[in-house]
Amino acid sequence: MTVVIKQAAATIASRSGIREHSVAIVLGSGWQQAAAAFGTPTASIPMSAIPGFVPPSAAGHVGSVLSVEVAGKAVLLMMGRAHLYEGHDAATVAHPIRTACAAGAETVILTNAAGGIRDGMKVGEAVLISDHLNLTGRSPLHGAEFVDLVDAYAPELRELAVAVDPTLQEGVYAGVTGPQYETPAEIRMLRTIGADLVGMSTVHETIAARSVGARVLGVSLVTNLAAGVTGAPLNHAEVLAEGQAAAARIGRLLADVVAQ
Numbered sequence: 001m002t003v004v005i006k007q008a009a010a011t012i013a014s015r016s017g018i019r020e021h022s023v024a025i026v027l028g029s030g031w032q033q034a035a036a037a038f039g040t041p042t043a044s045i046p047m048s049a050i051p052g053f054v055p056p057s058a059a060g061h062v063g064s065v066l067s068v069e070v071a072g073k074a075v076l077l078m079m080g081r082a083h084l085y086e087g088h089d090a091a092t093v094a095h096p097i098r099t100a101c102a103a104g105a106e107t108v109i110l111t112n113a114a115g116g117i118r119d120g121m122k123v124g125e126a127v128l129i130s131d132h133l134n135l136t137g138r139s140p141l142h143g144a145e146f147v148d149l150v151d152a153y154a155p156e157l158r159e160l161a162v163a164v165d166p167t168l169q170e171g172v173y174a175g176v177t178g179p180q181y182e183t184p185a186e187i188r189m190l191r192t193i194g195a196d197l198v199g200m201s202t203v204h205e206t207i208a209a210r211s212v213g214a215r216v217l218g219v220s221l222v223t224n225l226a227a228g229v230t231g232a233p234l235n236h237a238e239v240l241a242e243g244q245a246a247a248a249r250i251g252r253l254l255a256d257v258v259a260q
């Protein structure tokens with residue numbers, strides 16, 4: 001564990017007044033409304049005050065780490081994340097997860113907004129991630145860290161989520177660098193190689209969490225149907241608006257899963 005990870009974990013513990021948080025949840029683009037489902041935070045720490053964190057550019061709670069209590073568990077809500085397309089390397093993108101695990105997290109829940117590739121997916125639908133394709137060509141690991149990624153997305157957490165909401169479907173998430181969306185030909189390629197969802201985050205956070213033995217649950221919010229699935233061009237503003245509408249509902253799902 002590097003010094004900056006230890007310093008970041010110590011900052012979270014001292015500023016929240018809580019020695020260990022057993023769960024960490026990353027609330028991605030459009031998921032900020034989900035935070036309300038977890039109740040009033042007992043602490044809100046600006047990411048700019050935590051060593052190694054890159055504060056996202058947006059306003060409001062985004063760019064903060066919130067400490068909340070859910071069913072007696074201390075939970076960290078990471079309001080936003082860094083992305084490769086912002087010019088950060090994979091280790092920087094994964095730093096908040098390594099920090100959360102150093103601060104006690106044994107369960108990491110990663111949410112994101114993604115494009116839906118599989119036929120029948122609907123905008124506003126939450127999809128559990130069953131596995132991922134890391135198409136970024138990058139890794140948050142370096143050196144001889146040969147991490148096993150079988151069942152990287154914990155089957156028992158996925159079963160728990162389905163028990164809470166039996167309508168939940170599962171899908172394989174393709175992580176790409178972006179920032180451009182895919183061409184229709186690239187979406188046909190992704191479908192051919194088994195991707196059901198595509199996005200620009202999550203895979204490096206999952207690898208980092210697994211490298212330190214934390215269990216991972218991933219949930220994508222389908223905020224657009226991927227390029228070429230419909231005839232319509234992709235518009236990022238519409239994409240985020242859809243996400244925000246659905247995130248509050250899915251925040252309750254996450255709070256129920258954490259409370260189990």
Ligand SMILES: Nc1nc2[nH]c(I)nc2c(=O)[nH]1
Pocket residue numbers: 113114115116176178180181182198199200223224225226227234239240
């Ligand atoms: N690469 C990629 N990332 C995305 N993020 C969201 I929201 N939608 C998409 C999409 O269609 N493709």
